[in-house]
Amino acid sequence: MKMNRLTFIIVMLFTSFTSLTAQIKIFIETDLEGVSGVFNFTQTREKGSPENLKACEYFMADLAAVVRGLRDGGADEIVIIDGHGNQAMVPHLMVPGAVYVTGKPKPDGNHWNLDKSFSGIVMFGFHAMNGTKDGVLHHTQSSKTENRYWYNGVESGELAQTAIIAGHFGVPPILVTGDVATCREAVKFFGNNIVTVTTKEGLSREAAALYPFEETHKALYEGAKKAISAIPNCKPYIVSTPIKARMEYLDFDPSLPKPRLVGKEWIISTALQLLDQ
Numbered sequence: 001m002k003m004n005r006l007t008f009i010i011v012m013l014f015t016s017f018t019s020l021t022a023q024i025k026i027f028i029e030t031d032l033e034g035v036s037g038v039f040n041f042t043q044t045r046e047k048g049s050p051e052n053l054k055a056c057e058y059f060m061a062d063l064a065a066v067v068r069g070l071r072d073g074g075a076d077e078i079v080i081i082d083g084h085g086n087q088a089m090v091p092h093l094m095v096p097g098a099v100y101v102t103g104k105p106k107p108d109g110n111h112w113n114l115d116k117s118f119s120g121i122v123m124f125g126f127h128a129m130n131g132t133k134d135g136v137l138h139h140t141q142s143s144k145t146e147n148r149y150w151y152n153g154v155e156s157g158e159l160a161q162t163a164i165i166a167g168h169f170g171v172p173p174i175l176v177t178g179d180v181a182t183c184r185e186a187v188k189f190f191g192n193n194i195v196t197v198t199t200k201e202g203l204s205r206e207a208a209a210l211y212p213f214e215e216t217h218k219a220l221y222e223g224a225k226k227a228i229s230a231i232p233n234c235k236p237y238i239v240s241t242p243i244k245a246r247m248e249y250l251d252f253d254p255s256l257p258k259p260r261l262v263g264k265e266w267i268i269s270t271a272l273q274l275l276d277q
Helices: 005-020 041-045 050-073 158-168 180-190 213-233
Strands: 025-030 077-081 099-101 120-126 148-151 154-156 173-178 195-198 200-204 207-210 243-251 260-268
Touching: 025 050, 041 050, 050 077, 050 120, 050 173, 050 213, 120 158, 120 213, 148 158, 154 158, 158 173, 158 180, 173 180, 173 213, 180 195, 180 200, 195 213
Parallel strands: 025 077, 025 120, 077 099, 120 173, 173 195
Antiparallel strands: 148 154, 148 243, 200 207, 243 260
């Protein structure tokens, strides 16, 4: 059956309206090491210590700037996952406009309810991969056992790990926040269209040139707002499966005279099994 001109126009208008009114859902995976004012492991490891409590306040202030920026940029729905190992969210400091998910264990690990309905993923407060000399608090999964990971021959940190899982659902990384080294790593893996916001400059593993909070909060707000408009240009980070994985770590067996470096290899059939080792 042929479509007459009036029907065609109505269909096109409806399609355009549907496209314009599509919901923009943003998934935020958080960490603590890349937040403004955080530069040593006492702040991130010792849950409940004065240093940690203050770092969690810094975390919430940075996060508030990002939530406001995403909302003002046009995000309709925001889901935030507390991805730091010993958790970092402070409920009374939450700002409106997002769903905050914290506590352990979470269903399906940290990636609670991530699916193809999301328009983009934000990696907030992240850090550079293990071995990055100018990456403050650099590590991959564990700084104590000094883990390192390779996927299909490419050494990858937590930025890539998170993006690979998001890529399984076709969700592109749109914003990364952290130190200079972290933002550099994000561009290396995700390309020039990723929006990055630097919160400090790493000098060594536990030393950094810090930026005033007023400046970082403004930059985080503007970066988050910009990230929404960058969505059409950002692509999911896809690693072909099955993934050939390799890992190195230190074995601290007390029967050994000193820690030994251990390596292992395995095959990952789907990105959702990436962190199952």
